[in-house]
Amino acid sequence: MRGLVGRWQTWAGFALxxxxxxxxxxxxxxxxxxxLLGQYLCYAIVAAGIGLAWGRGGMLTLGQGVFFGLGAYMMGMHLKIADAEVRKQAVPDFMQIAGIPALPSYWEPFAxxxxxxAAIVVVPTGIAALLGLGVFKRRVKGAYFAILSQALAAALAILLVGQATLGGSNGLNGxxxxxxxxxxxxxxxxxxxxxxxxxxxxxxxVVRQLMQSRYGELLVAVRDGxxxxxxxxxxxxxxxxxxxxxxxxxxxxxxxxxxPIIGFITPAQVGVVPSIAFLIGVAIGGRTTLLGPILGAIGVAWAQTAFSERFPSGWTYAQGLLFIVVVGFFPAGFAGIGALFRRRRRTKADATPSGEPDPLSESEPVGAAP
Structure with missing residues (x-):
């Protein structure tokens, strides 16, 4: 019966x-x-994956900008080639300005x-699988894995800046x-x-199915022991x-x-800072829950837009302060606040002897004799 109720609640949540x-x-x-909401939803997709890897698996992934950038640049390459074909040009506009007469060989398949x-799906997953096998088989974990993943994000951003065939520091746009x-x-x-x-x-x-499957139980077990x-x-x-x-x-x-939603992609959007920003949204929302990372990513992105419009120079400090408060006082994120109150309510109920009135819930009527 409980499983049937939970299934209906899930379907109702998806419908809502x-x-x-x-x-x-x-x-x-x-x-x-x-x-703008479309951009926030893209951040939420990244956050869902981080919630699975970090929240359930304990892997502090500080380099998700690498895979985000790979997907964005591969899509951008295809869009620039398509735009050049519409204009009946041999190369995209930025290559003409840079004096590149023909498409580089690694660009041609993206026509x-x-x-x-297929490349958006296969290339990042292949790189992640090879990297993961190389790292986890050697039992690299904790801070060492976090530093390694962050170094990969920094290396990719530096590499992209030096590639004139990928737009350099300007990236792909238009x-x-x-x-x-x-x-x-x-x-x-x-x-x-x-x-x-x-x-x-x-x-x-997909993430919900993974979390509630036997694999999800194993993932939590790996995180804890x-x-x-x-x-x-x-x-x-x-x-x-x-x-x-x-x-x-x-x-x-x-x-x-x-x-395509934002209209451009640059190295600044795939480096260390964006990777940490992804992580902040997940931490604030609640990394161990299903919806916490998603709502946290959307909420942080919306707050960044709203505060930046009014206080352009103050959002960075507000974001840092919010992150410190959450990590210091609410380690489970905002999603854990409700669970904390429910736990305290259960503890209070268990502490009250059955059959006896709870002194916190019942009081003497006004004017009663002592």
Missing amino acids: AAVVLFGVAPALLSSFRLG SSAFTL FRTFFGFKLSDPVNRQMLYFIAAGTLLVVVA EERVRFLGYDPANIKVVAYTAAALFASIAGALFA
């Missing part, structure tokens, strides 16, 4: 989210604000939309079409938002690699959607 994302938001928000979509649809058309931009919203719901469903899991005959490295690879896949898909 679909109504809000596909009905209420497009009806109430302007085209500009809807585009195919099928290859691009996208005009998306698989044949003009991005200047508000209807097509709304379509991009719907794609991001639908992708987020699918990712949440890796040596015990190894003693039981499981290889913790393989369990970690699956979560790390899934998080990389979600980040790559989010990056691929982010590039």
Whole structure:
């Protein structure tokens, strides 16, 4: 009976989210604000993967900007080639300015939309799987893994800045079409938002299934007692690699959607600072829950936009202060506040003897004799 109730609650939650994302938001928000919400949903997709890898698996992933950037740049390469073909030009506009007469060889496969979509899925997951096997098989974990992942994000950003064929520090920008649809058309931009919203719901469903499966139980067991899991005959490295690879896949898909929604992608959006920003949203929302990372990422991104519009120089300090407060006083994030109150209520109820009145809930009537 409890399982049936939980299943209905899950379906009701997804239905409510679909109504809000596909009905209420497009009806109430302007085209500009809807585009901003689309960006926030991309951040939420990344956060869902971090919640799985960090919240359930204990892997502090400080380098998700790597996979986010891979997906964004691969999508940007395809969009720039498509724009050049529409204009009947041999190379994209920025290559003409840089004096590059022909497409580099590694650009040519991205003229195919099928290859691009496949690469967005295969390349980041392959890199994450190889990296994860190399790191976790050597039992690298904790702060060492976090530093390594952050170093990869910094290395990718530095590499992209030095690549003239990828736009250098300016990155790829000025996208005009998306698989044949003009991005200047508000209807097509709304379509991009719907794609991001639908992708987020699918990712949440996948993460929920992983968390509630036997694999999810093993992942939590690895986080809490890796040596015990190894003693039981499981290889913790393989369990970690699956979560790390899934998080990389979600980040790559989010990056691929982010590039056409925002209209550009630069090295500054894939380095160390964006990777830490992803993590802050997850920590504030509540990394061990399903919806905490998602709501935290959306809330932090919205707050950044709102505060930056009014206090351009103060948001960084406010973000840092918020992160310190959450880590110092609410380690489980805002999602853990409700659980804390419920735990205290249960403790108070258990402390009250059955059959006796609770002195905290009942008091003597006014005017009663002592």
